[in-house]
Amino acid sequence: MIEAVGLTKRYGDKTAVYNLSFQVRPGSVTGFLGPNGSGKSTTMRMILGLDNPTSGQVTIGGHPYRRLPNAPRQVGALLDAKAVHGGRSARNHLLSLAQLSGIPARRVDEVLGVVGLQDVARKRSKGFSLGMGQRLGIAAALLGDPQVLLFDEPVNGLDPEGILWVRNLMKALAAEGRTVFVSSHLMSEMALTADHLIVIGRGQLLADMSVTDFISANSADFARVRTPDTEPQLREKLGAALTGAGGHVLPEQDGALRVMGLPLPRISDLAHEAGVRLWELSPHQASLEEAYMRMTQGAVDYRSTIDQKAGLQQPLPPGAEPPMPVPGQGQPGWYAPPPPQQGGQPFAMPAGGPGAPTGPYGGAPAGAYGAPGAPAGQGAPGANPYAQSAPQAPQTPAPQAQAPAAPPAPAAAPAATPDASSPASSPAADTNQPEDAR
Template sequence: MIEATGLTKRYGAKTAVYNLSFQVRSGAVTGFLGPNGSGKSTTMRMILGLDDPSAGRVTIGGQPYRQLTNAPRRVGALLDAKAVHGGRSARQHLLCLAQLSGIPARRVDEVLGVVGLQDVASRRSKGFSLGMGQRLGIAGALLGDPEVLLFDEPVNGLDPEGILWVRNLMRKLASEGRTVFVSSHLMSEMALTADHLIVIGRGQLLADMSVKDFIARNSTAHATVRTPDDAGMREKLSKALSEAGGLVQPEQDGALRVTGLELPRISDLAHEIDVRLWELSPHQASLEEAYMRMTSGAVDYRSTQDPRQGLQQPAPHPQQGYQQAGYPPQGQYPQGGYPPAGYQQQAPAGWGQPPVQQAPQQQYAQPPAQPYAQPYGQQPAGPPPQPYAATTAAPAQPPVAPVAPVAPAPPAAPAAPPVVPPTAPSLNKSDSEDAR
């Protein structure tokens, strides 16, 4: 059993844990909940003797952790799955822990099989994924077959199969009479795994009770009532339920949310006023709803709405593909919703060039918009082609002069003939004599 009495921890001017008292009983899975920065990790470090409390004390089986005989065989813990030498394999890491605690080497292969890492036992841990690192950390906690186990976020990085495995492992360990203390932010997992809850906020105790009692005390049950799609029947039933002392709130899907009346009473009232019911179901709040309601005043980090939300970049032009930042939002351009001709001069080199011709029979279609005052390129003659698609057509006819056409690029200069270096003239015998 773990027992904390008046536990307090200060770091300079900041108080991480203040006057915290609780008990973690054996034979059950105790969930340790709280918002980020509430002091959960600090509390678990003080339980394991890694941090000294500023006031109060915490004991395991009546003794502080540092006074336990052969503590690794009595207490197993996973606080940081990354606390592994990356150059060591999984087997070497566990073998080091076993030798330091006097645990037989054969236990290493046993726990590797328990956590499912027997096939990668010889691989270096620096190549492990987050989930594999979590499994290795759990193996280290189970190495000494301890009676007390502490886990900080044990399912972080695990896939659904791994989460189910951890859930079953926790419950199996608790059924053997061990003390299991688990910190997690996954409310859905705590609802399925934990038997008891300890909830803290800003370093102080908020709740110490069973999961069932925690949900009942921090939530309000209500009934969902649905009538035929007739506004008259809904209003008639709402009036009767309100007069009977119930709180009626309409839902967006047409149902009624009724609080303060039991289901049999709602059914009797509907029968008395001759209103048919299509649905009458109870709703019990989840652990997440109850947790959010209790800790709403103890959250230090709250998100706000992004002030730039909705100010995304305008859609690119269908032909030119403009993506340069700084254009005004689409719809503010004077012509058809696209940038005017002046933007073409501001674009980087190569952006304003016409598309490369794919084949003699290929021609680019123009978007179904009104004619541009300053078109981006040569417009083909004839009927407008299909929007935003390349079409195969007969050889293009001579184009009709468009409005303000863009001058075509000057033709490339013909390649210059290769320069042949001069060679020395060949001299016969007579020429050589004259040359002398």
């Protein structure tokens, strides 16, 4: 068990922790919450003997940390995941810690498997990601199989699978009768992990209670009641009945009613007596985040202001709109084909060549060679599909007896004049070259 009595820490004129007293009992996960600068890290450092308190004391199992015999085998901690020599491999880092504490070397491989780093055990830690560093720090905390564990932001940098793993790990450690003390800013994670909460603000104790009691003490529960939208008179009738019974009724933006001061069975009975049909009757309980924000709203040191952007942006002319960003524009390999020519046909892929699409009978797909009278450079075999040509004047339809057009020239034939519509003017148009030669 961890016990702090009248713990105070001053740095010159600044008081980081003031008269802080609490207990962290074994068998449960205790969350340590507070805004930035509230003194959480300082408190944890004093628990581990890294900082001396100005007054008061903190003990682990009835003894200060520095007087514990072979303290690393009784207390494990993760305060800074970056406190690792970057030139050492994960295994050598843990092995050095084990040798200093008289821990068998086989334990190193065990904890590497527990945290999932067995495949990178011989890689230098300077190449580890933030999440891998967190896992290595947790492995160091578990190395001596301690009964007391302290974690400062243990899920920082972990992916969802890693967060779930840490949550289950802490619950399993507490179920074994160990003392687990966890500091975190993730309220949603603390709601799923912690059984008890210690909340401080500006170095002073604000709350020391279970998660359920903390939420109930710092939030106002209410019920949502909804009547048919097509009958607004029923909502007014129900509101009058609930108000007459002592409830406090407030309208919601979506047309529902927020009812406080009445339990759900009483609301249902009143609606039945008034002959009002209900579409919704649901309880609402505040989340841990809502309760925490309400508790610590007066202990926050850093608050954001509205960004006015005064004088930084030029006013747009009337009717002008800012250009929409193009996804990927400016990135390597980004390319946008030119827009189709007005009056022309959609872009057609060049016929022939490796990988060219084929029709149902093995030939070119329909439309690959274009329709008679199509603009030059569109649909012709081997032509540049992105070449533009001048629009042609409309032609009179040919008579039915007209002879069929001559077949297109082979793609390998060189163009006579290297103009904009010639295949020779665009390397991309030469579809007869092998893939490596393009």
